[in-house]
Structures are given as structure tokens and as C-alpha cells.
Amino acid sequence: MTIYAIGDIHGFSAQLDRALDLVERDGGRDARIVFMGDYTDRGPDSRGVLDRLIGGLADGRNWVAIKGNHDRMFERFLTQGVENDDRIKSGLSWMNQRLGGPRTLGSYGLGGEDAAFLHSANGGIETLMSYEVDDTILDREELVMQARATVPQAHVQFLAQRPLWHREDGLLFVHAGIRPGIPLDRQDEDDLLWIREGWLEDTRDHGALVVHGHTALEFPEHYGNRINTDGGAGYGRDLVPVAIDEDGVFTLHPEGRAPLTAP
Numbered sequence: 001m002t003i004y005a006i007g008d009i010h011g012f013s014a015q016l017d018r019a020l021d022l023v024e025r026d027g028g029r030d031a032r033i034v035f036m037g038d039y040t041d042r043g044p045d046s047r048g049v050l051d052r053l054i055g056g057l058a059d060g061r062n063w064v065a066i067k068g069n070h071d072r073m074f075e076r077f078l079t080q081g082v083e084n085d086d087r088i089k090s091g092l093s094w095m096n097q098r099l100g101g102p103r104t105l106g107s108y109g110l111g112g113e114d115a116a117f118l119h120s121a122n123g124g125i126e127t128l129m130s131y132e133v134d135d136t137i138l139d140r141e142e143l144v145m146q147a148r149a150t151v152p153q154a155h156v157q158f159l160a161q162r163p164l165w166h167r168e169d170g171l172l173f174v175h176a177g178i179r180p181g182i183p184l185d186r187q188d189e190d191d192l193l194w195i196r197e198g199w200l201e202d203t204r205d206h207g208a209l210v211v212h213g214h215t216a217l218e219f220p221e222h223y224g225n226r227i228n229t230d231g232g233a234g235y236g237r238d239l240v241p242v243a244i245d246e247d248g249v250f251t252l253h254p255e256g257r258a259p260l261t262a263p
Contacts, residue, residue, distance in 0.1 A: 037068025
């Protein structure tokens, strides 16, 4: 059986539609797809991306959608009013354009890319001072309340219910990666969503071929013990699906499959 992985989408619904079309051409409408997380932020249509995924799962599509760090940031803002994450060493707020929170809220009709006014204090931690929605200036608490009233509950539930990993047919799907040498049931959630250091340079066999995203590349890469599916769609590049089966690992393109081989 072929299993398809679609890396970080980051609010680019047109790229998601393109990727789904490529998968369907290769494997049919019932193709098994694992979505690697980071459905929101940076792109213009996070709402549309979530609508497509929620609708597909409700229709019984053969899909698995795991959680990414950006999905958790959006969820925490909605449910807890939290805009910072301890794993962001720069101290940037989720409301910073670089992380993409304003574009996500903008896809729900709440302001947009230039709506946030931020201030850095408390050792460089960036915080939201005000946010403009329809010529009205809101503080953070007011914005959280308006976001809770605007974002569909189905979207909040979808974000909250995403699994942190999925294991199938000798493959381990996880958003960022794993802490090498730690059993899966003892992995830290923050590592599964954020890890780079201590993971990307590790060449050992992890007991399964690990399929992940999170670290944006120019194009998906096969490293032998892991496959990085994040080809940088969040930065304007194409969202390239990866197909894995008994014949090998391939990327999908309008002209068909292309082998993705380890060095």
C-alpha cells in the first residue's frame, strides 16, 4: 500500500488543493494521506485549509492529520490567550508577522497582516499591545474574546484533537521529529512539535523511518533514517507530496513520480 505524506501547508489552501489533486492522480480518491501539521499561519487562507481537512475527515477520507507547533500556537491563543511559546528563543509573539498569527486571524475576517502593534520587554519577550479590526483598536484580551466568538468551534476542536504522532507500516509520522534514544511513549510534546537541535544531525536508526516536517527546505529530502517533507510551502514554494511504498520513496509532480533517494 502506498502512504502519502503532505508537509507543512501554512495557510496556502490553493497549494493544498494542488497537492491533493496530485495524490488523487497517483493513488485515487481513497489514497491514504498523512498530513504533517502546521496547517495555519503565514499563508492567506488558514481557515480554508482547516475547512478542507475537517470536511475530508467528516466525509470519511482515508486521512490522518497530526499536530504542528503552529497549530498549537493558534489553539493556545484561542483557548488560553497565550501568544508566546517557551521554545521560541527569540521571544517572538505568535502575533509577529514572521510567525503568521495576524494572517491566520485575517482569514477569519479579524484584521490582517499589519493589524498587530507589538512591544518587546521582559528580557526580549514580545507582546501584543493592540490590534486593529475594522478600524477598532483592541487589546489582547478583547482580541481573544472576539477570536473565540468568530473562529468556528469545529476548528478549535480540530486543533485540540490532533494526535502528536502516527505510526504505520514501519513509518513514524511526527511534525518536527523525536529526541533520539527516548522511547516514543516518553517523548516530550515540545520536542515532537519543535525539535531541531539533537535531531536533525542524528544519523542512527530510530526503529522506524521517521517522516516529519517543521524544518523548511527548498524541497523534500530523504536522509536514510528520516524524510523531511517540508519543502517550504510556508515561504511560497510548492507543496510537494511524498509517496512511500514497497517501490521506494517518491515526490509527486504534474508529470508523475520522481524518486526521492537517500544520499
